[in-house]
Amino acid sequence: MSGLQGFLGKLSDPSSNSDSTNSAAPGRSAAHNVGIKKKPIKGWDDDDDDDDDGLRGERITQTATTTTTTTATTSRPPPSSSSPQPSSVPSFPPAPTSQTPPSPPPRGPLSPLEAKFSKILDEPNVNLESLKAAAWCGCPESDRGEVWRLLLGYSPTNRGRRETVLERKRGEYWKAIEGCGLGSGGDEHDHPGITKTEQVLLRQILVDLPRTAPSIPLFHHPSIQLLLKRVLYLWSIRNPACSYVQGLNDLCCPFVWSFLSEHTLSAQSKPITKGIDVTKEIPTTTLQHIESDTYWCLTGLLNSIQDHYTPNQPGLQKQVYTLSKIVERTDANLSQHLTSHGVEFIQFAFKWCNCLLVREFDVSVICRLWDTHISEGSEGFSVFHVYTCAALLGKFSEEVQGIHDFGDLFQFLQGGMKEKTEAWGEEEVAVLCSQAFVLKSLFQNSQAHLT
Amino acid sequence: MATRVDEEYDYLFKVVLIGDSGVGKSNLLSRFTRNEFNLESKSTIGVEFATKSIQAEGKTIKAQIWDTAGQERYRAITSAYYRGAVGALLVYDISKHGTFDNVERWLKELRDHAEANIVVMLVGNKSDLKQFKAVETDEAMGFAEQHNLAFIETSALDSTGVDTAFQRILTEIYRLMSRRNLAADEAQAGGIKAGTTIDLNKGTGEKKGGCC
Known part of the structure; x- marks a missing residue:
């Protein structure tokens, strides 16, 4: 060998690709330089016209699906980033690709890497292959959240539909949380609506929450602990073959980090810090979005490795x-x-x-x-x-x-x-x-x- | 890291730490081996491992301690580490009765996967949480007597009982091993003492001196 x-x-020689991955063009790491092409992955890409949003294996609540179907012919609600209200699940009609999507928000001076991603992400229909090729070499922090949502099949590639679909999925999440009997109460005995098995599950999650990324204070903020508790609990009861396995709490961290970072960079033009005061610096609505996005993206990730966590x-x-x-x-x-x-x-x-x-x-x-x-x-x-x-x-x-x-x-x-x-x-x-x-x-x- | 010459020891004993998750197994281990405690250490995934040598009755005993994940899902992985163990610290949290209720299940795990004569010590950890005590000492002691287990209460946080727990179990293993050797001698001479209940398997305590 x-x-x-x-x-x-040779590959590990830093001089061989010292500045390639951070630059916009060609932006290729050593693997690309050797000319090996990656195959497109079948069965993962989000079909643009697929209402399922590519999150296979996830059970969508019956109520939410019904609402979507019955109101599908009504006019498109304006894209909104307001707080998802479980009672008003939005819907969307199929989006023709020729329509003019809303203009992307203005961005400040971009680094070459950001410019490259901006070009891909601002397309009316994001080309997932181009996005994958670019993201393979690393995303700019400001775009990572959006890129992950797209590549994990949660966010649709069609920009015109994106806000609407995300709002619907976020609504579904909150509806499910409302229905799972989990309040914001303390230990497993504070949730009278849940079964004995669910109590055992909740106990395990509660034991692990304070032990999540102990060196990063942000993950110990009460709002983030509550976020993790709900995400993990809902995922576990919806995936009973796996249920909660220690370590799944760790898997939430990169998502929460990336989505928070996306917010601080876009709203406050500053990078996230490990000690960020979530209550002060992150609006409640944003935090709710981050929570539901974490749930759906975690689901997307775990769908491909379910047998890592089955008995x-x-x-x-x-x-x-x-x-x-x-x-x-x-x-x-x-x-x-x-x-x-x-x-x-x-x-x-x-x-x-x-x-x-x-x-x-x-x-x-x-x-x-x-x-x-x-x-x-x-x-x-x-x-x-x-x-x-x-x-x-x-x-x-x-x-x-x-x-x-x-x-x-x-x-x-x-x-x-x-x-x-x-x-x-x-x-x-x-x-x-x-x-x-x-x-x-x-x-x-x-x-x-x-x- | 430079090559480290093995310290000298007379016996090497493998000990496992078992019990529900969150009872403080990893902190007991870090307190004993490195004198460290971390209120919010990460959960153990699979197993972790550390060693420490102690003196018992003039002998140097090197303890090889395997710290296992507490969650049920990991049983299949962790039970593999019971093989060859001569001692087990079965830990519960004195402030959570549920963790004590599960002790019986852990004993069954040991019966199913460990050597028959493994020395088991029941450890009630977090004794510093006096105001939240949910498992009375008498109750635990009674249980230990009934199941022929050694018993101690510890606090990895303030160090109470930690060294004593390891010292006691390792000394006990050593004594039983010496007694086994004696019993073997007596058996050869034609008589086994009725009180010799624990017979450690051959090869578990390996006599070794100097570096490898």
């Missing part, structure tokens, strides 16, 4: 197994080193796959990493992720091979990674993604090599 290692080494977690176990096989093939020394010291992949990579690396990186870095994953379509977290893990392990291969005590090895792989990635920026993530892409290109269609 020396050829591959040489190739990967015995088969999807996750398979991913860990695949990871061990990839490393065995690409870095035999590392693989042997781990084996000879009694370290099993399941012992550390389980968390990597369960929490999708959220615990291994700072929240801003994980958002950038997820840009790529989400751009990979429905295979982003079910397939591409395992190659990212392999690339991550490869990045620290030498360091890991320098540790010869089981405890120290375990410590490094389990928690030490976060310290190492603390200073990471765009460039390191771009290299990691490129390496993951190369590994995927090599192995994904040669599964026999991974058994």
Whole structure:
């Protein structure tokens, strides 16, 4: 495998793509420079005329669907960003592509990267392939929220319909929250409307909430804790085959972070801070939108990896197994080193796959990493992720091979990674993604090599 | 990280930390091994691991402690770590009776997946939350006696009982192991003492000295 290692080494040379990913043109990371094209992912793209908004597997409340159908021929309500009222679920007619969409809001001076995204996002019908290609290399923070909503199939590509559809989906969320018997009360016993099983579920969520991203005060703000509680609870009761699994709370964080960031940048022209006072700085309506968007986007993400969280977690176990096989093939020394010291992949990579690396990186870095994953379509977290893990392990291969005590090895792989990635920026993530892409290109269609 | 020479030890004992989620298993481990406590540490996903060596009856015992995730969903993963464990700290939260009610289920987990003669200590954690005490000491002690478990109350927050808990279980394991060796000798001579109830499996306590 020396050829591959040489190739990967070359890719990891910062000089080879030092300024490519942040610039508007060509804006390509190393993977694109090597001329490997990504296949369009089937079965994930949001069909523009599809009322389902691409969120397959999600049960939409009967009431909401009925309302939509019966009022579908009425005139289009004006796009509004007002607070979603569960009682007034908006509707929309099919939007002809030739219509003139409302003008996009004016934007200040844009960086080249923002200009590039602006061009794609301001189209009357967003071209998802162009968006994926651009987002693969990282989104500007100001557009990340919108890009994720589009790529996760929640927001429609047609700009004329976007506000209306989002408003409807947001309304559906709040209606569902109203119907699930969850108030804003304290512990699991404060919700008399819920069953015994739901109490157990709620207890588990409540135990984990204060332990979500402990180092970031924003996630401990009462409004955000309540937001997380409702999102996780609703997702869990609507997906009983999985229900709540510890670590799902971590998966909400990049969404909340990105959507909040989108708001602070557009409304206040300042980046989000970890200690932001949500009550003071974020209007209630915006927070409600962020909550429902988090729910729908989390749903979109988890739909592709449901078997990570069903009993015995088969999807996750398979991913860990695949990871061990990839490393065995690409870095035999590392693989042997781990084996000879009694370290099993399941012992550390389980968390990597369960929490999708959220615990291994700072929240801003994980958002950038997820840009790529989400751009990979429905295979982003079910397939591409395992190659990212392999690339991550490869990045620290030498360091890991320098540790010869089981405890120290375990410590490094389990928690030490976060310290190492603390200073990471765009460039390191771009290299990691490129390496993951190369590994995927090599192995994904040669599964026999991974058994 | 530089290569670290293994410290010398006479025995290596594998111990697991089990119990409902949120009872403070990870903090018990971090308090014992690193003297650290974090009020809002992250939930454990899968397992975590740490080691610490202690002195017991003139011997150096290295404890290899596996901290497991408490959620039911992770049982399939975590129960694999019971294999080879000679001790288990079964932790509940003294301020949440539900976590004590589940102790019996955890004992069953051990019966199903761990070695038959594993030494189990029932640990009532968060003893600093006196005003919220929901599980009386007598109740827990009675349960422990009934099920032949050692018992202690601890607070990972203010350190009360933490070192004692680990020290006691490791010493107990060591004593039983010595007694087992003695019993084996006696068995060879033709008599087994009736009181020898715990027979640690061979190979669990590995005698080792110097670096690898």
